[in-house]
Amino acid sequence: MDNCFGQHGWKEFHRNRKDILSEFDKILEQTENRPVQVSHGQAVEAYLRKWLSEFLPKKYAVTSGYIIPNLYGNSDKIYHYDIIIYNQLDAPVLWTEGNKDNSEQGKYRAIPAKHVLAVYEVKSRLTKKNVSEALIKLNQTNDFSEQLHPFYSCGVIFIELKESDKNRTSIIKELIKGKDIFGFIGGMVLRYEGDDTCTALIRITDIKSKNEDNNKDCKPLAKAIDELNIFSTEDGSIKVDEQGGGVRLLKTSINEWSVSKIYFVIFNEGSKSVNLMWSRTNFSQFCIDLLKALDGLQFNDEDFPSFGQVFDNIERKEAPLQSENKEIGKPFLKLKSLTVEKSLDRLGLNQAPSASKIVVVVVVENHGDVSATISEDGFKSQMILEAGHIATTSITYELSISDNKFWQIGIGKIPFRLVYYPTETGKEFVAIEEILRITKADIS
Numbered sequence: 001m002d003n004c005f006g007q008h009g010w011k012e013f014h015r016n017r018k019d020i021l022s023e024f025d026k027i028l029e030q031t032e033n034r035p036v037q038v039s040h041g042q043a044v045e046a047y048l049r050k051w052l053s054e055f056l057p058k059k060y061a062v063t064s065g066y067i068i069p070n071l072y073g074n075s076d077k078i079y080h081y082d083i084i085i086y087n088q089l090d091a092p093v094l095w096t097e098g099n100k101d102n103s104e105q106g107k108y109r110a111i112p113a114k115h116v117l118a119v120y121e122v123k124s125r126l127t128k129k130n131v132s133e134a135l136i137k138l139n140q141t142n143d144f145s146e147q148l149h150p151f152y153s154c155g156v157i158f159i160e161l162k163e164s165d166k167n168r169t170s171i172i173k174e175l176i177k178g179k180d181i182f183g184f185i186g187g188m189v190l191r192y193e194g195d196d197t198c199t200a201l202i203r204i205t206d207i208k209s210k211n212e213d214n215n216k217d218c219k220p221l222a223k224a225i226d227e228l229n230i231f232s233t234e235d236g237s238i239k240v241d242e243q244g245g246g247v248r249l250l251k252t253s254i255n256e257w258s259v260s261k262i263y264f265v266i267f268n269e270g271s272k273s274v275n276l277m278w279s280r281t282n283f284s285q286f287c288i289d290l291l292k293a294l295d296g297l298q299f300n301d302e303d304f305p306s307f308g309q310v311f312d313n314i315e316r317k318e319a320p321l322q323s324e325n326k327e328i329g330k331p332f333l334k335l336k337s338l339t340v341e342k343s344l345d346r347l348g349l350n351q352a353p354s355a356s357k358i359v360v361v362v363v364v365e366n367h368g369d370v371s372a373t374i375s376e377d378g379f380k381s382q383m384i385l386e387a388g389h390i391a392t393t394s395i396t397y398e399l400s401i402s403d404n405k406f407w408q409i410g411i412g413k414i415p416f417r418l419v420y421y422p423t424e425t426g427k428e429f430v431a432i433e434e435i436l437r438i439t440k441a442d443i444s
Contacts, residue, residue: 001197003226004280006310007252013284013308016051017199021191023047024124024159044159045082045122052083055287060117060294061088065108067116068094069144079140083120083157084111085294087149091115113147117294119154119183126158126189126221127165131174138181145182151296155187155202163193166220172267172276179204179272185293188286192278195224198263199282201289203275203299207268217243218265222278225261231317234419234429235379238314248279250309258311284308319419319429331372331422333432336363336390360395360414360436372420384423393418397438413437 001014024044045064052062063086067079091111098107121137123130134156141148165171178184186202200222229242238259240246248260264277279285284307292304326332366372366385375382376393385391397414414436421427 001280001310003313004310005258005313006281007307009308010284010310013287014310016055017190017283020044020047020051021159021196028124044124048122048157049083052085056085056291056294059087059089060085061091063107063109063111065097066110067113067119067141067148068110069113069147077143080108081119081137082122083118084109084116085118085120086111086115087117113144114149117149117151117153118290119152120157120187121155122157122159124159125165126161126171128168128170128174130158131156131171132177135174135177135181135184138178138184142182148183151294152183153185153293154181154183155185157187158189159191161189161192161200161222166192166194166222168221169219169267171221172218172265172274175202175276176204176267176269176272176274178274179269185289186274188282189276190283192222192224194222195226195278198222198225198278198280199286200276200278201282201286203277205273205275207271207273215267218267221265221276223263225263225278225280225312228261228263230261230314232314233317233427234319234431235375235427237427239317248281250306250311252311258309259314260310261312261314279310280312281310284310319431322430322432326368329370330368331366331370331385331387331420331430332368333372333374333385333418333420334365334367335416335432335434336365358397358438360397360438362393362395362416362436363390364393364418365390370425371423373423374418374420376416376418379419385420395436 004010024047027043049062049064056062063084064082065080065084067081067084069079094110094112096107096109119138119141121134123134138154138156141154145152178186184204186204188202189200192198192200223242223244228240228245230238230240230245230247233239238247242263244263244265246262246264248262249257250260252258260279260281262277262279264275266276267274287308288304288306289299292299292301297304322333364374364385366387366389369387371384371386373382374385374391383391395414395416416434416436418432419429420432421429
C-alpha cells in the first residue's frame with residue numbers, strides 16, 4: 001500500500017481490515033493441526049461482529065443468533081445466522097444464550113423478525129461449496145420475508161479467494177443464484193491470495209438487456225491490482241488496456257479526480273447480473289454500501305457521504321521515441337534549427353553571473369504526410385502542425401553560477417522533449433527528445 005493515498009481515515013480502515021485478517025490467520029495457524037477445525041471460523045465471526053459493533057451507528061446492534069418470526073402452531077423451526085444487524089432502540093431480545101465467560105460477540109440472541117435489518121453469513125474461503133451453503137442458509141428467510149424490516153438486506157462475507165480457485169467459473173455461476181433470495185445484495189471477499197491488498201465486492205444488479213455473451217470472459221476471478229495494465233498517457237488521460245480492468249473516479253477537489261484501480265468479472269443470467277469486483281478501496285466501500293442499505297438507500301445514491309476511500313497513484317507511460325525513418329501515413333518531425341532570441345539579463349561572459357536567463361527558439365518541421373498535434377508541456381497547451389509546415393516554440397532557460405561546465409567550456413545543455421500524435425487517427429503518442437547545446441557565441 002506504499003503507492004497509495006486516500007481520504008481521511010483510509011489508513012484506519014485499512015488497519016481494521018488487516019486486523020480481521022490477522023485474527024483469522026492467527027487462529028487458523030493455531031487450529032490447523034487439531035482433529036476438528038471449526039473454532040477459527042467462529043472466532044473470525046466474533047471479530048467481524050466486534051468490528052461492526054464499533055463501526056455502525058449506536059442505534060444498530062450486531063449479534064449472532066436467531067431470527068424469530070411470528071409463527072402460529074407448533075413449528076419447531078428456528079433460524080440461526082452468523083451476523084444479525086437489528087435496531088436495538090426498538091427491538092426486544094427474546095432470549096440470550098451463553099454464560100458469563102462468553103464475550104458479548106460470542107453470545108446468541110433471539111431477535112424478532114420485524115426488527116432485523118441485515119443478515120450476513122461468514123465463510124472462510126470463496127468456493128462453490130461455501131457459496132451454495134451460505135445461499136441455502138440465507139434462503140430460509142423466504143418463509144417469512146414479509147415479516148422482516150422494510151429495509152432488510154442480506155449477503156455473504158468470505159475471508160479469502162485462494163490462488164488455486166481463481167479460474168473456477170463455477171463459483172461466480174453459483175453466486176448468481178443469490179438473485180432468487182429475498183433481500184440478497186451480495187457481500188465481500190476480504191482478500192485475494194495473489195494480492196492481499198485488495199478486497200472484492202459482490203453485487204447483484206438488474207440489467208436492461210440480456211447479453212450472456214459476456215459470460216465467456218468471466219475468468220480469472222481475480223488479478224493483482226498492480227499488474228493491471230492501467231496507466232496515464234502523455235496528455236494526463238487514464239488508459240485501461242486490460243480485459244476486466246477499470247477505474248473508479250472520485251472528485252476530491254474542484255479540478256481534481258482521484259483514481260482507484262479495479263478488476264472485475266461479470267456473469268449474467270436472465271435479467272440479473274453478478275459482479276465480482278476487486279479494488280483496494282472496497283473495504284471502506286463495503287462499509288458505505290452497508291450504511292446505505294440500512295438506511296434504505298440505493299448503491300448509486302450520490303448524496304451519501306464518502307469516507308475512507310483508497311486511491312492508487314497511476315504511473316505515466318512515456319511515449320516511444322520517433323523512428324529514425326519516415327513512415328507512410330504518419331507525421332515525421334525534425335528540429336530544423338535553434339537560435340537564441342534574446343537575453344533577459346545582460347550576460348557577463350567573462351565572469352559567471354549569479355543568475356541570467358536566455359530564451360531559446362526551437363523550430364519544428366513536419367516532414368510526414370499527415371498533420372500532428374504537438375505539445376511540450378503534457379498537452380496543457382497544444383497545436384496542430386500540418387504536413388509540410390513548421391512551428392516554433394520557445395524555452396526560457398536560466399543559467400546560474402551552478403552551471404560550471406557552461407562557464408568553463410562555453411557550452412550549455414538544455415534537455416528538450418516534444419510529444420505528438422497523428423491528429424486524425426487517435427492518440428498514438430510519439431516523443432522527440434534532444435539535448436540542445438547553447439554556446440557563448442550564441443548569446444554574445
